[in-house]
Amino acid sequence: xxxxxxxxxxxxxxxxxxxxxxxxxxxxxxQTRAPSYQLAFTDRDFLLRxxxxxxxxxxxxLKPQMIMxxxxxxxxxxxxxxxxxxxxxxxxxxxxxPALAELSAYYTEARDFARKVTERSLAQGGTELVVCTGGGPxxxxxxxxxxxxxxxxxxxxxxxxxxxxxxxxxxxxxxCFNFHYFAxxxxxxxxxxxxxxxxxxxxxxxDELFEALTLIQTGRMARIPVILFGAAFWDGIINWQAxxxxxxxxxxxxxxxxxxxxxxxxxxxxxxxxxADA
Numbered sequence: 001x002x003x004x005x006x007x008x009x010x011x012x013x014x015x016x017x018x019x020x021x022x023x024x025x026x027x028x029x030x031q032t033r034a035p036s037y038q039l040a041f042t043d044r045d046f047l048l049r050x051x052x053x054x055x056x057x058x059x060x061x062l063k064p065q066m067i068m069x070x071x072x073x074x075x076x077x078x079x080x081x082x083x084x085x086x087x088x089x090x091x092x093x094x095x096x097x098p099a100l101a102e103l104s105a106y107y108t109e110a111r112d113f114a115r116k117v118t119e120r121s122l123a124q125g126g127t128e129l130v131v132c133t134g135g136g137p138x139x140x141x142x143x144x145x146x147x148x149x150x151x152x153x154x155x156x157x158x159x160x161x162x163x164x165x166x167x168x169x170x171x172x173x174x175x176c177f178n179f180h181y182f183a184x185x186x187x188x189x190x191x192x193x194x195x196x197x198x199x200x201x202x203x204x205x206x207d208e209l210f211e212a213l214t215l216i217q218t219g220r221m222a223r224i225p226v227i228l229f230g231a232a233f234w235d236g237i238i239n240w241q242a243x244x245x246x247x248x249x250x251x252x253x254x255x256x257x258x259x260x261x262x263x264x265x266x267x268x269x270x271x272x273x274x275x276a277d278a
Contacts, residue, residue, distance in 0.1 A: 016041065060184040064177045068155070068192070071175060076132040076155065076192045077117050077270075079110060080208045081139025081199030081229075083165075106199045106229055107142045113197065113263035114146025114154070122152050129194060130155060135167045135176060139199045144170035157185050186211055195225040195270050200233045217253055225273045227266045231259040 020042050026032050040046055047056065088104045114131045121129040131147040133140040135156025147154035148170040156171030158178045167176050179185040190196075190212060198209050209228075215221035228234050240257075243249045260266045 057181060057184060060179055060181050061187065064157070064188050065191075067177075068175070071153075072127045073130050073155070073175070073192060074127045075194045076130050078189050078193045078196045079114065079131060079133045079139065079143035079199070080189075080196065080201065080205050081106065081110060081143075082201030082205055083134075083136045083138040083140065084202070085138040085200065087142070103200050103230075103233070107139060109229060109261075109263050110139045110142035110197075110199055111146040111149075113266055114143040115150045116146075116263055116267060118147040118150035118152035118154070122150065126152055132157065132189065132193070133171075134158065134204075135171050136165055137168055139201065141168040141170065144168055147172075157188055159185055190215065190221060193224060195227065195273075197227045197229065197266055199229045213253075213256055216256055217249075223256075225269050226257050227269050228257055228259050229261065229266070231261070234259065 020039060023032075023039060023042075031037060035043065035045065038046070046052065082103070084100060085103045085107055086100065087107045117129055118131055121127075121131075130153055131143050132155040133143040135144070135158040140156070144154045144156060145168075153172040153175060154170070155175040156167050156177065158165070158167055158176070159182060160178060160180055177188070179188075186208065189208065193212075196212050198205060209226075212221070212226060216223050216226070240249075240254055244251045244254055258269045260269060
Protein backbone atom coordinates (compact mmCIF):
# COMPACT_ATOMS: atom_id res chain seq x y z
CA UNK A 1 0.00 0.00 0.00
CA UNK A 2 1.40 3.35 -1.05
CA UNK A 3 2.12 5.64 1.92
CA UNK A 4 0.31 8.95 1.84
CA UNK A 5 2.38 12.14 1.78
CA UNK A 6 2.74 13.92 5.11
CA UNK A 7 0.14 16.58 4.31
CA UNK A 8 -2.43 13.89 3.41
CA UNK A 9 -1.91 12.11 6.73
CA UNK A 10 -2.55 15.34 8.64
CA UNK A 11 -5.62 16.15 6.51
CA UNK A 12 -7.35 13.12 5.01
CA UNK A 13 -9.45 15.03 2.44
CA UNK A 14 -7.96 16.09 -0.91
CA UNK A 15 -6.15 19.42 -0.94
CA UNK A 16 -7.92 22.01 -3.12
CA UNK A 17 -4.74 23.09 -4.91
CA UNK A 18 -3.97 19.44 -5.69
CA UNK A 19 -7.41 18.90 -7.20
CA UNK A 20 -7.08 22.12 -9.19
CA UNK A 21 -3.87 20.72 -10.68
CA UNK A 22 -5.43 17.33 -11.34
CA UNK A 23 -8.33 18.65 -13.42
CA UNK A 24 -5.90 20.37 -15.78
CA UNK A 25 -4.85 16.91 -16.95
CA UNK A 26 -8.24 15.26 -17.52
CA UNK A 27 -9.09 14.04 -21.03
CA UNK A 28 -10.21 16.75 -23.44
CA UNK A 29 -13.90 16.02 -24.15
CA UNK A 30 -17.02 18.11 -24.72
CA GLN A 31 -17.96 17.43 -21.13
CA THR A 32 -14.66 18.55 -19.60
CA ARG A 33 -14.64 21.67 -21.82
CA ALA A 34 -18.06 22.75 -20.55
CA PRO A 35 -18.03 25.68 -18.08
CA SER A 36 -20.17 23.67 -15.70
CA TYR A 37 -17.35 21.12 -15.27
CA GLN A 38 -14.84 23.65 -13.92
CA LEU A 39 -14.20 23.63 -10.20
CA ALA A 40 -16.14 26.55 -8.80
CA PHE A 41 -13.11 28.11 -7.09
CA THR A 42 -11.04 28.06 -10.31
CA ASP A 43 -13.84 29.35 -12.55
CA ARG A 44 -13.08 33.04 -13.06
CA ASP A 45 -16.27 33.76 -15.00
CA PHE A 46 -18.32 32.20 -12.22
CA LEU A 47 -16.51 34.15 -9.49
CA LEU A 48 -17.19 37.41 -11.36
CA ARG A 49 -20.94 36.87 -11.61
CA UNK A 50 -23.22 39.42 -9.96
CA UNK A 51 -24.53 36.84 -7.52
CA UNK A 52 -20.99 36.21 -6.22
CA UNK A 53 -20.50 39.76 -4.94
CA UNK A 54 -20.78 38.66 -1.27
CA UNK A 55 -18.02 36.12 -1.87
CA UNK A 56 -15.78 38.72 -3.55
CA UNK A 57 -16.35 41.11 -0.65
CA UNK A 58 -15.27 38.38 1.75
CA UNK A 59 -12.20 37.57 -0.33
CA UNK A 60 -11.11 41.22 -0.36
CA UNK A 61 -11.48 41.32 3.40
CA LEU A 62 -9.68 38.03 3.97
CA LYS A 63 -6.70 38.22 1.61
CA PRO A 64 -5.05 41.38 3.04
CA GLN A 65 -6.04 40.35 6.56
CA MET A 66 -4.35 36.97 6.24
CA ILE A 67 -1.23 38.33 4.55
CA MET A 68 -0.76 41.08 7.13
CA UNK A 69 -1.25 38.53 9.90
CA UNK A 70 1.37 36.29 8.28
CA UNK A 71 3.78 39.26 8.19
CA UNK A 72 3.10 40.08 11.83
CA UNK A 73 1.58 43.52 11.25
CA UNK A 74 0.09 44.34 14.66
CA UNK A 75 -0.72 48.04 14.31
CA UNK A 76 -0.41 50.84 11.76
CA UNK A 77 -0.10 54.58 11.42
CA UNK A 78 -2.33 55.64 8.55
CA UNK A 79 -1.35 58.46 6.19
CA UNK A 80 -4.06 60.00 4.01
CA UNK A 81 -3.38 62.83 1.57
CA UNK A 82 -3.54 64.13 -1.97
CA UNK A 83 -2.18 62.12 -4.90
CA UNK A 84 -1.49 65.36 -6.79
CA UNK A 85 0.82 66.96 -4.26
CA UNK A 86 4.31 66.85 -5.79
CA UNK A 87 7.69 66.45 -4.21
CA UNK A 88 9.41 69.86 -3.88
CA UNK A 89 12.00 68.76 -6.43
CA UNK A 90 9.48 66.90 -8.59
CA UNK A 91 7.59 68.34 -11.56
CA UNK A 92 8.87 71.56 -13.13
CA UNK A 93 7.30 74.68 -11.70
CA UNK A 94 5.37 75.42 -14.88
CA UNK A 95 3.68 72.00 -14.60
CA UNK A 96 2.12 72.80 -11.20
CA UNK A 97 -0.48 75.26 -10.05
CA PRO A 98 0.95 77.81 -7.59
CA ALA A 99 -1.27 76.34 -4.88
CA LEU A 100 0.03 72.80 -5.44
CA ALA A 101 3.57 74.09 -5.48
CA GLU A 102 3.00 75.56 -2.02
CA LEU A 103 1.46 72.32 -0.76
CA SER A 104 4.56 70.39 -1.80
CA ALA A 105 5.97 71.33 1.62
CA TYR A 106 3.62 68.67 3.01
CA TYR A 107 5.28 66.03 0.85
CA THR A 108 8.44 66.80 2.80
CA GLU A 109 6.60 66.64 6.15
CA ALA A 110 4.90 63.36 5.22
CA ARG A 111 8.23 61.84 4.24
CA ASP A 112 9.85 63.04 7.46
CA PHE A 113 6.93 61.84 9.59
CA ALA A 114 6.94 58.38 8.01
CA ARG A 115 10.67 58.05 8.48
CA LYS A 116 10.45 58.96 12.17
CA VAL A 117 7.46 56.69 12.80
CA THR A 118 9.23 53.80 11.09
CA GLU A 119 12.33 54.33 13.21
CA ARG A 120 10.08 53.98 16.26
CA SER A 121 8.48 50.90 14.74
CA LEU A 122 11.84 49.25 14.13
CA ALA A 123 12.87 49.97 17.71
CA GLN A 124 9.81 47.90 18.77
CA GLY A 125 10.53 45.04 16.42
CA GLY A 126 8.92 46.40 13.25
CA THR A 127 5.43 45.01 13.81
CA GLU A 128 3.84 48.00 15.56
CA LEU A 129 3.15 51.43 14.04
CA VAL A 130 3.78 50.31 10.46
CA VAL A 131 3.14 53.12 7.97
CA CYS A 132 0.05 52.49 5.83
CA THR A 133 -0.86 54.60 2.78
CA GLY A 134 -3.06 54.30 -0.28
CA GLY A 135 0.00 53.18 -2.22
CA GLY A 136 -0.22 55.86 -4.92
CA PRO A 137 1.66 59.07 -5.75
CA UNK A 138 1.84 62.38 -3.87
CA UNK A 139 1.52 62.22 -0.10
CA UNK A 140 1.13 58.45 -0.30
CA UNK A 141 4.46 58.12 -2.08
CA UNK A 142 6.07 60.41 0.51
CA UNK A 143 4.86 58.15 3.31
CA UNK A 144 6.16 54.95 1.73
CA UNK A 145 9.42 56.69 0.78
CA UNK A 146 10.02 57.84 4.35
CA UNK A 147 9.47 54.33 5.67
CA UNK A 148 11.80 52.93 3.01
CA UNK A 149 14.52 55.43 3.92
CA UNK A 150 14.29 54.31 7.56
CA UNK A 151 14.85 50.72 6.46
CA UNK A 152 11.40 49.53 7.46
CA UNK A 153 8.31 48.06 5.86
CA UNK A 154 5.23 49.98 4.76
CA UNK A 155 1.81 49.04 3.46
CA UNK A 156 0.08 50.27 0.29
CA UNK A 157 -3.68 49.77 -0.10
CA UNK A 158 -4.33 50.51 -3.76
CA UNK A 159 -7.63 50.73 -5.60
CA UNK A 160 -8.53 50.04 -9.23
CA UNK A 161 -9.31 53.38 -10.89
CA UNK A 162 -10.52 54.32 -14.40
CA UNK A 163 -7.13 55.92 -15.07
CA UNK A 164 -4.26 53.50 -14.69
CA UNK A 165 -2.25 54.06 -11.53
CA UNK A 166 0.62 51.79 -10.53
CA UNK A 167 1.77 51.52 -6.92
CA UNK A 168 4.60 53.84 -6.02
CA UNK A 169 8.00 52.06 -5.95
CA UNK A 170 8.53 52.44 -2.19
CA UNK A 171 5.68 50.22 -0.96
CA UNK A 172 6.98 46.96 0.49
CA UNK A 173 6.12 44.53 -2.35
CA UNK A 174 4.74 41.80 -0.07
CA UNK A 175 2.46 44.41 1.59
CA CYS A 176 1.19 46.00 -1.63
CA PHE A 177 -2.53 45.32 -2.12
CA ASN A 178 -5.11 46.15 -4.76
CA PHE A 179 -8.84 46.55 -4.11
CA HIS A 180 -12.03 46.64 -6.11
CA TYR A 181 -14.31 47.67 -3.23
CA PHE A 182 -13.67 51.06 -1.64
CA ALA A 183 -15.58 49.98 1.48
CA UNK A 184 -13.32 47.00 2.18
CA UNK A 185 -10.22 49.07 1.48
CA UNK A 186 -11.35 51.65 4.05
CA UNK A 187 -11.93 48.89 6.59
CA UNK A 188 -8.34 47.77 6.16
CA UNK A 189 -7.10 51.33 6.64
CA UNK A 190 -8.76 51.47 10.04
CA UNK A 191 -8.71 47.92 11.41
CA UNK A 192 -5.13 48.17 12.73
CA UNK A 193 -4.81 51.96 13.00
CA UNK A 194 -3.29 53.51 16.12
CA UNK A 195 -3.18 57.00 14.61
CA UNK A 196 -4.56 58.68 11.50
CA UNK A 197 -2.70 61.52 9.83
CA UNK A 198 -4.41 63.55 7.13
CA UNK A 199 -2.50 65.83 4.79
CA UNK A 200 -4.05 68.26 2.29
CA UNK A 201 -5.94 66.44 -0.43
CA UNK A 202 -9.10 66.22 -2.49
CA UNK A 203 -12.35 64.25 -2.51
CA UNK A 204 -10.70 60.94 -1.63
CA UNK A 205 -8.84 62.42 1.32
CA UNK A 206 -12.01 64.12 2.59
CA ASP A 207 -13.95 60.87 2.22
CA GLU A 208 -11.37 58.99 4.26
CA LEU A 209 -11.21 61.71 6.92
CA PHE A 210 -14.97 61.92 7.45
CA GLU A 211 -15.35 58.13 7.44
CA ALA A 212 -12.87 57.90 10.32
CA LEU A 213 -14.39 60.83 12.23
CA THR A 214 -17.90 59.39 11.89
CA LEU A 215 -16.83 55.99 13.19
CA ILE A 216 -15.07 57.56 16.18
CA GLN A 217 -17.88 60.04 16.88
CA THR A 218 -20.51 57.29 16.90
CA GLY A 219 -18.42 54.94 19.03
CA ARG A 220 -18.04 52.40 16.25
CA MET A 221 -14.26 52.77 16.44
CA ALA A 222 -11.91 53.33 19.35
CA ARG A 223 -10.84 56.92 19.79
CA ILE A 224 -7.36 57.39 18.32
CA PRO A 225 -5.46 60.52 17.25
CA VAL A 226 -6.79 62.12 14.05
CA ILE A 227 -4.03 64.55 13.12
CA LEU A 228 -4.54 67.14 10.37
CA PHE A 229 -1.45 68.66 8.79
CA GLY A 230 -1.95 72.28 7.69
CA ALA A 231 -4.38 74.37 9.72
CA ALA A 232 -4.69 77.04 7.02
CA PHE A 233 -5.65 74.47 4.40
CA TRP A 234 -8.24 72.71 6.56
CA ASP A 235 -9.77 75.89 7.99
CA GLY A 236 -10.06 77.19 4.44
CA ILE A 237 -12.16 74.27 3.22
CA ILE A 238 -14.08 73.14 6.34
CA ASN A 239 -15.77 75.49 8.79
CA TRP A 240 -15.79 73.21 11.82
CA GLN A 241 -17.03 75.97 14.13
CA ALA A 242 -20.02 76.61 11.87
CA UNK A 243 -21.02 72.94 12.17
CA UNK A 244 -20.88 73.21 15.95
CA UNK A 245 -22.81 76.51 16.00
CA UNK A 246 -25.50 74.99 13.80
CA UNK A 247 -25.81 72.09 16.20
CA UNK A 248 -25.12 69.49 13.51
CA UNK A 249 -22.15 68.33 15.57
CA UNK A 250 -21.44 68.71 19.25
CA UNK A 251 -18.84 71.25 20.38
CA UNK A 252 -17.08 68.29 22.00
CA UNK A 253 -16.69 66.72 18.55
CA UNK A 254 -14.20 69.44 17.67
CA UNK A 255 -11.82 67.75 20.09
CA UNK A 256 -11.65 64.71 17.82
CA UNK A 257 -9.04 66.39 15.62
CA UNK A 258 -5.65 67.96 16.21
CA UNK A 259 -3.90 70.44 13.91
CA UNK A 260 -0.16 70.24 13.32
CA UNK A 261 2.31 71.69 10.87
CA UNK A 262 5.33 69.44 11.28
CA UNK A 263 6.25 65.81 11.76
CA UNK A 264 7.59 66.56 15.23
CA UNK A 265 4.28 68.13 16.28
CA UNK A 266 2.40 65.08 15.03
CA UNK A 267 4.63 62.74 17.00
CA UNK A 268 4.08 64.88 20.09
CA UNK A 269 0.30 64.51 19.68
CA UNK A 270 0.67 60.75 19.44
CA UNK A 271 2.90 60.66 22.53
CA UNK A 272 0.49 62.78 24.57
CA UNK A 273 -2.66 61.04 23.40
CA UNK A 274 -3.32 58.68 26.33
CA UNK A 275 -3.03 61.59 28.78
CA ALA A 276 -5.09 63.89 26.56
CA ASP A 277 -7.80 61.24 26.19
CA ALA A 278 -7.94 60.26 29.88
